[in-house]
Amino acid sequence: MKSARNTLPDEPANDVTGGVDWARDDHAVSVVNARGREIDRCTVEHTVAGLRDLIGMLRRNGVGEVAIERPDGPVVDTLLQAGITVVVISPNQVKNLRSRYGSAGNKDDRFDAFVLADTLRTDRARLAPLTPDSPATIALRRTCRARKDLVEHRVAVTNQLRAHLRNTFPGPIGLFSELDSPISRAFLTRFDTQDRADWLSPKRLAAWLTSVGYPGGKDPAVLHAHLTTAPRGATGPNATTNAHITHALLTVLTTLIDQIKTLTDQIAAQLTDHTDSHIFTSLPRSGTVRAARLLTEIGDCRARYPTPEALACLAGAAPSTRQSGKHKTVGFRWACDKQLRNAVTDFAADSRHANPWAANLYQQARTRGHDHPHAVRILARAWLYIIWHCWQNNTPYDPTQHQALQRLLNPNQHQAA
CATH class of the missing domain: 1.10.287.4070 (Helix Hairpins)
Incomplete structure (x- = not known):
């Protein structure tokens, strides 16, 4: 199956977009029009009054969408409660996007707010609105x-x-x-x-x-x-x-x-009270803490990962391919969700002690010459495809329905079939 992905409309509301550069004590805000020109900017304090001023400034300019670098916290909660669409653009992306506007690449909060707002205007097809997890998951x-x-x-x-x-x-x-x-x-x-x-x-x-x-x-x-x-x-x-x-x-x-x-x-x-607990507690040797970590780091928004490949990439379980001319390298994926990768690899490493399919897949990777961390990531990627389908279908993992496991356990039966 393939899950539907939340997408942004072709054009922003009122032809304006906003950007907020998050800081500890105050936040820089920028509003950009359809021609890419900054029509308003301000800095608000990280206080109740400051966040209220933030919403007031956005509403005065007719802003319905805001780009920001992090997916949680009081600022994001305030924006969502005000009915404003939030789009997350990672700090690594913002760092690379600065070169669009000049070769210096200097860090400046007000400039980063403009970069966020303008990127939301120009790269809409590659961005998705933030759909927050449920309060129980958070x-x-x-x-x-x-x-x-x-x-x-x-x-x-x-x-x-x-x-x-x-x-x-x-x-x-x-x-x-x-x-x-x-x-x-x-x-x-x-x-x-x-x-x-x-x-x-x-x-x-x-x-x-x-x-x-x-x-x-x-x-x-x-x-x-x-x-x-x-x-x-x-x-x-x-x-x-x-x-x-x-x-x-x-x-x-x-x-x-x-x-x-x-x-x-x-x-x-x-975990007992969570609606998705039956999915993650059914995994081999997931226990309580591992199941809870997998559940919370993946979340409960199905549209966030439209394909299992999207989940594997964000978890750092899929390799990163770089190609220039005839030169091609496949290496470790550094850009990923570190918390998610840690949760997935921790589960995968231990699952091989309870699941023959996982043990066989891990051993095959070691036989090919991969070290332990690499073999665990290979196994984690395979598990993520299974977890994704169970998660999307809201069904627990059933070893009897796991065809690769059953072929390993009953080779003669499958050869006859």
């Missing part, structure tokens, strides 16, 4: 991205703790499977210096592990041997001083882990 996207940011902070703090321990108390590094695991944090809270760890014997360590509910993944004698063979850490007053740093990092790390869990629970609740 809220879930913000929760997912906030959780992702906290996970990155957790990794950074864990690395900081590891670097600190490597210099002051190396024994706990590698003692348990993960340095940020509950048992590792409990151990460092109780035995935060080399002096306290020296008190331990295999028997005492076994008793302490039992008291904190350690599941027994490693023998206490092996753990004690790890502590005694590791390089010795600081002792005495120096160790006490360093222990304060250890506890500070542990406190930050524990807070991050607790808040990540809180957001994970919130994501699960929001």
Whole structure:
């Protein structure tokens, strides 16, 4: 199937177009007529009164369409609520479009607002109006991205703790499977210096592990041997001083882990209530967080991606081809939605552990000499074609209807057919 795409009318309303260059404290606005001449410009503050002035200026000039560089935020919300069509032109495109009007290519907010307005006038056939996602999708996207940011902070703090321990108390590094695991944090809270760890014997360590509910993944004698063979850490007053740093990092790390869990629970609740949850939770090993990230980064506006190729390109899963004369290169697609690519490749990389078709496709790519990231992008592109059709048809993924998977699972049956 092929989804219909939202398009702009051949001519803008009242033969005028607007452009808004978004900034932190104020926004430059430009209005261009049908001949490409700027008929009005102003700068509005990022306040309630400033946004009200923005709408008033656009209405005075009869502007019904505005080009802007980002698809969300208070300015976009204000424009949409005022009934003005919003068209998003990415910053990379604006950077390249500046050369139309001069060779200097200097960055200037007021000039960029004019470039946005004039591009909306001249390149209408290649632009599409912004269709915002539903409030449920937007809220879930913000929760997912906030959780992702906290996970990155957790990794950074864990690395900081590891670097600190490597210099002051190396024994706990590698003692348990993960340095940020509950048992590792409990151990460092109780035995935060080399002096306290020296008190331990295999028997005492076994008793302490039992008291904190350690599941027994490693023998206490092996753990004690790890502590005694590791390089010795600081002792005495120096160790006490360093222990304060250890506890500070542990406190930050524990807070991050607790808040990540809180957001994970919130994501699960929001995903359950979402109308498209059945599509993305049906994918192999999508779980809760992966399914929510895929849903929110793709969105719920079907017209945004009229073809699966459009979705694959924006996700950075399709290669970029450059050709000049007889010279042709196919390389990595740098210009894409980084959040979408991260969500899709994260899902694709793990799907091969549960889906034989995905595992086979990934292995074929590795056999052809592609490295792991490239093979994952190849698999991600294949998955996006499947996801796009499920998404457009509002149906969950069904392995029994996946013909390539069934041919792999039942080769004799398909040969006979």
